[in-house]
Every structure is written in C-alpha cells, then in structure tokens.
Amino acid sequence: MPRNKESNQKVKDERKEQILSVALMLFATKGLAATRITDISAKTDISQGLIYHYFSSKEEIFVSLIRSAMNKMNEAARNLERLPIPAKEKIILAATELLKGIVKNESTSQYYFLITQAALSDAIPLEAKEIIKSQNDVKYEIITRIFQEGQKDGVVKDHDAREMTTFFFTTINGLALNKAIYGKKFKMPDKNIFLNMFLK
Amino acid sequence: MPRNKESNQKVKDERKEQILSVALMLFATKGLAATRITDISAKTDISQGLIYHYFSSKEEIFVSLIRSAMNKMNEAARNLERLPIPAKEKIILAATELLKGIVKNESTSQYYFLITQAALSDAIPLEAKEIIKSQNDVKYEIITRIFQEGQKDGVVKDHDAREMTTFFFTTINGLALNKAIYGKKFKMPDKNIFLNMFLK
DNA sequence: GTCTATATCCAGATAGAC
DNA sequence: GTCTATCTGGATATAGAC
Incomplete structure (x- = not known):
C-alpha cells in the first residue's frame, strides 16, 4: 500500500513541523534549559510520550532548528550574491529585506535569538555550536x-x-533582538541611517 | 564589640561579591535556568548551604545582578550628559568608551547578555523584567x-x-554579544564606521 | 501511532550539627 | 558562619496498554 505509506509520511512530517514551530517559539522566549517538554506538548496538543516518537530528545529538536536557521540564512545570502545587479543595489536590497523580515516575520527574530543563544551559551548541545561555527562565516x-x-x-x-561586515551583522542582530524584546511596540528605524555606515 | 561587627560585615560583603561575580559569569555563559547552585558553589568554594545564607534563592542573585547592571549604565549616561563639552564630543566619547568597555572588560559584555536574556526570556523573575522596563529608557x-x-x-x-538612538544602542548591544561569542578572537571594528550613522 | 503511568534522576532549598 | 546530609518537587525519558 504505497498510498498509505505516503500519507503516513505526510502526517509524520506535519507533526514534526508542528513540534518544531512550537519549540522555536518556546526556545526563543524561554531558552532551551527553561523550556520543558511538557510545555511543547501542551502547546501542540501532542502527548509528552509521542514527542519522543518524533525526536529522541529536547536537544535534538533544538539542533534541528539551528540547522534549518543556518540553511535559510546562507541560502538567502547566496541568492543575493548571484543577482545580476550592481553591488550598491545588493546592499540596499539586503538591508531592506533583512529589516523587513525582522518587522514582519515573527520567526525571523526568533531564529536570531536562537542562534545568539546557541552561540553564547555553554548549556547548548555541542552539535548546535559546531553547526554555527562551521556555517556562520558563509554569509560574512x-x-x-x-x-x-x-x-x-x-x-x-x-x-x-x-x-x-561586522557592523552590518551585529546591527541586524541587535535590531532583531530588540524587536524580540519589544514585540509590536518596536518601531523599526529608518534604514537610511543604517546604510550611512556603508554607502557613500 | 563594634570592631568585630565591622569586620564581620566586611567578610559578609566580600562573600556576597564573590558569589555575584561568579554568578554573573555563569549566568552569562549558561543562562539562568541552566546554571545550578552547585555550579556557583563549586566555582566559589562556598558550600551550597552557605549560599542560601547570603541569598534566599538563585533568582535573587540574578535580580541583584540586573539591578546593579542597570544602575551602572544609567549612572554612566547621566555623567556623560553633565560633562561641559559639546554634543559632538559627547557622542564620540560615548562611542569610544562603550566600545572600549566591550573589548577590555570581560564583565561588560557579560552584563549586556544578562540584560538581553532578562528582557527576552519569559523564564526570568518578574522583578528583573520590571527593573529593566522601568530603567532602560533612562539612557535612551x-x-x-x-x-x-x-x-x-x-x-x-x-x-x-x-x-x-535605537541604532546606537542596538548596535552596541549587538557588538557586545558578538564579543561575548567570539571572546579574544573578536576584533573590534573601527568606531568611525559606527559614527557615520550619526555625525555629519 | 498514540496515550497514560511510572521509573529515574537531579536540582533547589532546608535542617541541624559543629 | 559554615558544613554535610536530606527532603521534596519536578522534569526527562521510558514502558506498556490500546
């Protein structure tokens, strides 16, 4: 019954997605250590036991999120570089899109905090730290x-x-964290102030 | 015996300082939730039980650190404003001192991360969040x-x-976190790039 | 695949001797 | 003031029924 297998796989993927999206929110607002499996289970309506059917540990969920965060960011950077437009336009586009992402997309600033957390904290699975170490330079x-x-x-x-470049990313990172802190009250400042650092 | 009382008080203060300084380091590198009282006790060579003689809980230690971090920063900002020099000089001085502090002083970037953590995370004593909420605006x-x-x-x-101002502090914050992540490998970029955002 | 129940462990905090 | 020993709660992870 290939039909059944396929749809089973689909359900499985959806459950995984669901767990990951709730975990991202929780890890970003509470941190890895303070997030309990029961929190994830409560917000997903998936029983505690079942979560262990999809992931072998809380850490594995975290690592999985870090991996996809890094992939997304590097992918975006590579696409930017490939565009057939002048460098100046690329810089303006990057700034515009990154700032827009921070304002519009909840999960963007959550990803930033996740990565900051993972890079900073000792209480984080080694695997996550290594993914970051090996991939962070790409976009730089x-x-x-x-x-x-x-x-x-x-x-x-x-x-x-x-x-x-250091200023470019540290400022973006700082803004993302600020947005995460202040939520809807955060007012994104004019991107031209930012671009003053780089453009003549 | 006032003499004895005094010196007892001194020992007590020193112990408290010792606990606070180790806790700052640990909270900054592991986060509040992942730092165990046993970690603090091990690094200070003060027994677990005795720590509770000086602080009533792990949270109280954290709150105490947040409070003194905010006080230090606001104090510095107020002193800056009072100086009898033109605004331009004040801005250059602020940038110079803040960047210098990040590079030289271990505990500076640790404080930044502590505050970011406290502001961001839900798993933080309410009191700490309120201190930040009520005092963060001062320097802004x-x-x-x-x-x-x-x-x-x-x-x-x-x-x-x-x-x-938003760019000013988010960038400083971003740099401090970057420094916390990369430690000695972090190379502070030229402050004139930063000042380009503000000065004509 | 999914749940409930439970074993196990570990951390925070306390008690009580010195 | 300081330590060691202990209580207690809660969280991860597993076992086992359906």
Missing part, C-alpha cells in the same frame, strides 16, 4: 565580497570591508 | 537629547533622533 564572506565590489565601483565607503 | 532618553543638541549645533545628521 559573501557580504564582505559585495562591499569590496562596491568599493571598486566607488559607491561604498573606504573602510575595511570586513569591519563593515 | 539621555542619548536622544544629546543627538538633538547636536542637530541644533549642525553636527549631527538630520534623521529622527530617537531612531538614531
């Missing part, structure tokens, strides 16, 4: 290259490109 | 006023002052 390098290209074009300021 | 308002003064002087860019 891409943006640095774009800045350098912009400098050749004469439209990007002549500071060290790598240092500008 | 001070810096906003300084930006406005600088705009009158014609040396600060004509963006909305409050929005610049």
